[in-house]
Amino acid sequence: MVTEILQFLIHNHNMKQLSTKEDMLKIISKRYENYFPEIFCKAFEKTDDTFAVEHKCASEEDIWKILKKKQIYPVKKHFISGELWKLLTQDLVRLKYQEYRQVTNSDPPSYEFLWSP
Incomplete structure (x- = not known):
């Protein structure tokens, strides 16, 4: 297998x-x-x-848990990254660094971040 x-x-x-x-x-x-x-x-x-391929993939929930521990919140402007929610879900997606998508058959809907190839 x-x-x-x-x-x-x-x-x-x-x-x-x-x-x-x-x-x-x-x-x-x-x-x-x-x-x-x-x-x-x-x-x-x-x-x-x-x-020498490194794989990273994370659920949205896990990302926010980690960031919350560092007192970084999705809607609050961060002094380095600006609006983090927009950076993660739109900017990095637009630049094809990652994908942000709904997990198949998740109920309630949950989302994940996948690094692009």
């Missing part, structure tokens, strides 16, 4: 396409779905080691 996920990740990287969890779950059988986090981590370790 690790090899199949690794091949998928490499293919998407070469095609400059994003890799989603939903797509990877289609590759592994239902029987191994519960082991997905382990399979995914092992595949990522191999891409990190072999190709």
Whole structure:
């Protein structure tokens, strides 16, 4: 399973396409779905080691939790980054540094940030 996920990740990287969890779950059988986090981590370790590729991906909720601990709030203007909400959800998206999208089948809707290829 690790090899199949690794091949998928490499293919998407070469095609400059994003890799989603939903797509990877289609590759592994239902029987191994519960082991997905382990399979995914092992595949990522191999891409990190072999190709010097660093992967980062975070939920919007996690981003705001981290920033809140640093007393940085989405609607408050920050002295360095300005309006952080706009920077993260619009400016960096427009410049194609990241994607900001709704998590598939999330109810209530939740969003995630994905670094672009």
